[in-house]
Amino acid sequence: xxxxxxxxxxxxxxxxxxxxxxxxxxxxxxxxxxxxxxxxxxxxxxxxxxxxxxxxxxxxxxxxxxxxxxxxxxxxxxxxxxxxxxxxxxxxxxxxxxxxxxxxxxxxxxxxxxxxxxxxxxxxxxxxxxxxxxxxxxxxxxxxxxxxxxxxxxxxxxxxxxxxxxxxxxxxxxxxxxxxxxxxxxxxxxxxxxxxxxxxxxxxxxxxxxxxxxxxx
Numbered sequence: 001x002x003x004x005x006x007x008x009x010x011x012x013x014x015x016x017x018x019x020x021x022x023x024x025x026x027x028x029x030x031x032x033x034x035x036x037x038x039x040x041x042x043x044x045x046x047x048x049x050x051x052x053x054x055x056x057x058x059x060x061x062x063x064x065x066x067x068x069x070x071x072x073x074x075x076x077x078x079x080x081x082x083x084x085x086x087x088x089x090x091x092x093x094x095x096x097x098x099x100x101x102x103x104x105x106x107x108x109x110x111x112x113x114x115x116x117x118x119x120x121x122x123x124x125x126x127x128x129x130x131x132x133x134x135x136x137x138x139x140x141x142x143x144x145x146x147x148x149x150x151x152x153x154x155x156x157x158x159x160x161x162x163x164x165x166x167x168x169x170x171x172x173x174x175x176x177x178x179x180x181x182x183x184x185x186x187x188x189x190x191x192x193x194x195x196x197x198x199x200x201x202x203x204x205x206x207x208x209x210x211x212x213x214x215x216x217x
Contacts, residue, residue: 119191179207
């Protein structure tokens with residue numbers, strides 16, 4: 001019996017999860033740098049610190065790995081953005097000016113939007129959508145749509161509490177997001193230029209100013 005027991009302190013399931021995460025992280029980086037066609041599974045394996053057969057054991061083939069890497073990064077973006085949007089909960093912010101609240105949340109959303117992995121994910125989508133048209137559904141279903149729904153819910157609660165005027169929550173969330181992110185591709189040159197924080201704040205304040213011009217009480 002002693003020969004079949006696991007070594008103390010080791011969790012085989014934990015190790016498998018860690019390897020899978022390392023492979024997915026490496027895959028997104030390599031796919032973003034080299035594109036789907038040029039990216040090699042051997043390069044991904046080396047970057048993840050695993051053997052090439054381990055990649056295939058986890059994902060089967062390169063195409064599945066690509067989709068799973070995109071989905072995993074969409075999940076990461078979802079968690080980060082939902083945590084930011086949650087700051088708009090009215091019951092926790094009753095003492096704060098609504099403009100200040102929206103500016104803080106807007107700035108944090110722009111930080112998420114402009115981080116290196118988010119740009120890498122968008123560039124991959126632009127480059128590979130004709131080959132993998134289902135990618136847009138993966139990213140929207142797992143991240144973008146859910147963030148929009150959460151933002152719409154928070155804006156609706158602010159309106160019900162008299163902090164904003166009467167509005168269509170989904171439309172208002174779409175407008176707020178567009179005002180924030182609309183200028184960023186040109187300013188960041190599709191992620192090849194790091195936008196200074198002062199510039200992010202300027203974009204955020206302009207977006208909130210325009211949003212409140214339409215939706216203030």
